[in-house]
Amino acid sequence: MSDIGTFKRDEAGPGLGSGQGEAGFGDFVQLLKPRVMSLVVFTGLVGLLVAPVRLHPVEAFAAILFIALGAGASGALNMWWDADIDRVMRRTQSRPVPSGRIQPGEALGLGLALSGISVVMLALAANLLAAALLAFTIFFYAVVYTMWLKRWTPQNIVIGGAAGAFPPMIGWVAATGHVGLEAVLMFALIFMWTPPHFWSLALFINSDYHKANVPMLTVTHGRRATRNHILAYTLLLAPVPVWAALTSIGGPLTLAVTLALNAVFILGAWRIWRRDEAMAEADGYRVEKRFFTFSLFYLFLHFAAYLAELALRPWGLGGWAAVG
Template identity: 70%
Template sequence: MSDASINGAATQTQEAEFGDYFALLKPRVMSLVVFTALVGLLAAPVSVHPFVGFCAILFIAVGGGASGALNMWWDADIDAVMKRTARRPIPAGKVTGDEALAIGLALSGFSVVFLGLASNWFAAGLLAFTIFFYVVIYTMWLKRWTPQNIVIGGAAGAFPPMIGWAVATGGVSIESVLMFCLTFMWTPPHFWALALFMRKDYDNADVPMLTVTHGRRVTRVHILAYTVLLAVLAIGAGFTSIGGPVYLAVALVLNALFLKGAWDIFRRDEDMSEEDNFLVERKFFKLSLLYLFAHFGAILIEAGLDRIGGLA
């Protein structure tokens, strides 16, 4: 454990506002958790009462926020030296590490218990495991130990659609596993693109991202390889029960764009200017955000069309 973690990570220099505590929950990441969990819930073949569904998604969101708070507590020393994260509440001195730890633990327990009461204990157990995986397996262990941190650790972000599915069905099925795999395979090229144009941050923080341990060229090869595998999986899912013509059309277009983006990154010349490389890598990163939301949006549309067809 880092000294920052033991000593509270930062000395609070000014009174924290509500927005500072909310920022601990990583609202941008939470939005992805909420959306993919909602798709998993609505795509399931079992209907859920709207109030139960609302409560379930709320508690899943709280669990995701709890993970974010615990991640910021443990990584406060890293966040303080990275330009991208230096303004987070703990390194900025607005919230102490002890406060973040207390909030994270309290929200973790709250979200798991109330999800179990609102839906079922299988879904609650899956949420508890997701929080544990993100905080302990990824944040405390993998992130600082191996350049494959984001590959293995990406599973934490891939669980929400499985949790949503479990809320409705009480279990796991091939459909929820496919949604898990879609997010899991998307995570490495998404984060490695970020690491390419933010490499100095990871260098300064001594985080063993692939860009730091193996260099930019190897990272670009990995991005292309994972993007090819992701394209095969994503397009193939269009021929399963969660797919359909709408999903397949979205998958074909977006994976063509994603493959082109990965190819553009792969063929970059290291002698090219840093600004040119930055523009290509940042463009791919932004596309990756649209990529996942569009695929899950298409799954949601297909589920809606199936239900309309069932009523006809």
């Protein structure tokens, strides 16, 4: 792994600037990583809605819009910098920059423009603290994770996971103007969830990371160590949503959902841990793929439960006051 971090910004290489097709509107949308953006919007919206302060609907819409633009800015900057890696990895070769449909300078310009717009407008629509958190999130993802951690350390996903964990905290701060315990726990839920989620993916696409010399844990320490880490982080994750379920954003429904999801998630991590590579290869990494897919539901259903608890409160059914 001695050549990790020595990638050159070969912007004139194959697939870049070679005129391989014109960029359409969909290419610019893809540049913003819409699937990641959808998760950011959802968790940010939940953070905003479950906060104890209610924003006017127009203010709330504006806050979420600018949080989404900030996420899109991060995605564009990530695709600009990672074009050399994306060109090598099979699952990313068709992205707009490595395929040549969008020039690197266009991706950089769009990312910087959206960064400035999103931060300034969130400050005007909500408050300075929310805008500062958004600015830090963009910087952390684009610079700390993309330019440094991803290429230098197998802890890239562990530390870099903070970037994806900030949206519910930003939503909470946009509504309240301060960081509360509930916001910290929502952040911690995503932060601790990220390593087992991505490491399970790395187990069955490891060849891509090898080709691109990305120091994912599967590359630097092997799949056995990765399986150990998945189980360890899953066990460390489990208490976080339980604690969140016992706060003002939770209630009996949330606690029940959390306990059920934790049971399935821990069981899945244990099944991954007890397998060796011969078993995994024999069935095409079926258990690992199922765990990865369920991890998406794990996160979504937790945040959906917070919303459901909020929706039940007008009828006296949501929150711990309902059983008090």
